[in-house]
Amino acid sequence: MSIQVFDPTYASSGTVFDLAPRLDGLRGKTVGLISNGKRGTVQFFSAMEKQLLRDFGAARVIIRTKGNYSAPMEPEILDEARSWDIAFTGVGD
């Protein structure tokens, strides 16, 4: 005789997120770079900023840094990001 056991794993509610519309390029766009605050992001995002402006024609690059790299970004950064065309986040450890 078999036994009936429960599945112990988290059961997703099935929430589905739509992908944001893709951009056709970065020319003339406002690009946000969200640093987690680790030291490695300083040089990495600085170089990335130069490359985005020089090679990809971005109009503006905005760099913001989280206060705690283990926690979600502050609501102010999220609010500001709504006005950007695209945002990059990264570890930069």
Next chain:
Amino acid sequence: MNFQSKIHSIEDALAAQEYFHSRKWTDGLPIIPPTVDLVQAHLEWAMLNPDSLIGVEPVRARPITAEKLAINSVMAGCLPMHFPLVVTAWTAMLQEEFLLHGATSSTGGCAILSVINGPTRKELGMDGTFNALGASDRATMVIGRAIRLALYNLMDVRPGEVDRSTLGHPGKISYCVAEDEENTGWLPLSVERGAPHSASAVTVMSAGSPRQLMNEWTTEPEQILETFIAEIKASMLHYSIWAGNFAIVVPPQLRAHFEKANWSKADIRQFVFERARVTRGDWASCGKGMVVDERGEEIFQALPTAEDLLVIAAGGPAGGFGAVIPPWFGWKSRAVTMAVGACVDCEA
């Protein structure tokens, strides 16, 4: 009871072992198959419905229900009477200041230390004496394991998945200790941290492995504490310099010297707070001179305030040992104390 979890039909309890292991639902040790009747017994003991919300993990916005927590508690070997402690520990872990996601995903590899206080310790046969930090009794062992198994299965905190620990430590199997309240005149940890005196309570801390020390050559409280402080400083220099919750575990042989000299936990906390500090320049003594730069005189203290030291009375009767348990990473995760049965969101 109206359960939501998917049900699997398996040949028997032995087959369930491979079934669960192969799906990465366990820590590698055998589990008790979570059958309907066992899970229901857990929930009934805690007077919870399957869909009772224990809390929501703040970073990933993941709701944790009593049903899923009970399933994992059964698997860990808990009896129904153990389940309220698992619920309380998880309720505390889900508080924002605990930063569960950061603590359990970090390369730093900490574990969730649970300290149990109050009458439930004796009711459940917990023993904070011999081998207090290492499987001293059934109840602390299975409660600590239930906390960890639930992390596996409810938050995907498995090695190489959300758990990115470089090394981890053995406390990640189970890390639960009952304070030895019967053999001390000190206030219980939970009472010091605001829980009612008569209540059972759980304190959770994102904790590194215990660092054992020994000083059997003095009876002076100050000198004994200097040994604890040296260990705290070593952790600051060798691991992480940032201030946070440290715990110290004080067994009876050393406690006797404090109690004879009328030192309370508060006295100990204040002494350690004032002296447990290093300078940035001290890094040069342990191979980290490269990061000292011109700020060598900068002072770093171990504790943000004296209240952030957790003083735990536990350990076997003989031996001038003690232990320092360092925080995961400074102040990013803060220890949380919660009384069993406390309602987090209820209006006063």
